[in-house]
Amino acid sequence: MSETCGRIHSIETCGAVDGPGIRFVVFTQGCPLRCQYCHNPDSRDFKAGRKATVDELIEEIQKYRSFMEFSGGGVTLSGGEPCAQPKFTTALLKKCKELGLHTALDTSGYVPLDITAPILEYVDLVLLDIKSFIPEVYKEVTSVDIEPTLLFAEHLKKIGKPTWIRFVLVPGLTDGEENIRGLARFVATLDNVERVEVLPFHQMGEYKWTQLGIEYKLKDTEPPTQELIDHVNAIFDEERR
Secondary structure, eight states: OOOEEEEEEEEEEEEEESHHHHHEEEEEOOOOOOOOOOOOOOOOTTTTTTTHHHHHHHHHHHHHHHHHHHHEEEEEEESSSSGSHHHHHHHHHHHHHHHTOOEEEEEOOOOOOOHHHHHHOSSSEEEEOOOOOHHHHHHHHSOOHHHHHHHHHHHHHHHHHEEEEEEEEOTTTTTTTHHHHHHHHHHHTTTTTEEEEEEEEEOOTTHHHHHHHHOOOTTTTOOOOHHHHHHHHHHHHHHHH
């Protein structure tokens, strides 16, 4: 039995938005990004959360196996940033694969390739969050550079790893035409991408920022209109044709 231990923020036993089917989602603790719209700012601190072993999580995952198999679902590792705990993440995903479960990795790609490559061996689907495309906008959104994420995306293409791209649409921040079209053109070069998800900004995590005493810069930002969402989706569709 494995005793590999990591730090997790929380789990969701019947997730429906983090990959296909019903999914058991493990949210790992710790993230190097500081996204302005983060809905789990309490998952940033690498020393917070709680310790959990791979065996403990697998025991819990097994309870929901029938729901996952019936729905074509599986297990998703999200965060935080799961690739920031590579030993733990690899061990958990490997065990899931040994059990015949579909695995998905939700990541920003902001981790060196020599660390992520071994993890990807046990991943069926990558959910890659690309926060923006213009470097200055990306840094404003996340406080880090975009280059590692683009290199990660190119690596996924090289190895043919099925990928869904996720982009959070924030009015006044990520909705610039040049920013969106640049990202759409880049994504169009990735023949391993199966889906692009344009996720509308929301303020459901604002209360966590308040509780943590962190300034929430987007408190006056409204969610995007349906018209804007449709326009952005049309840009992605246009560039992929």
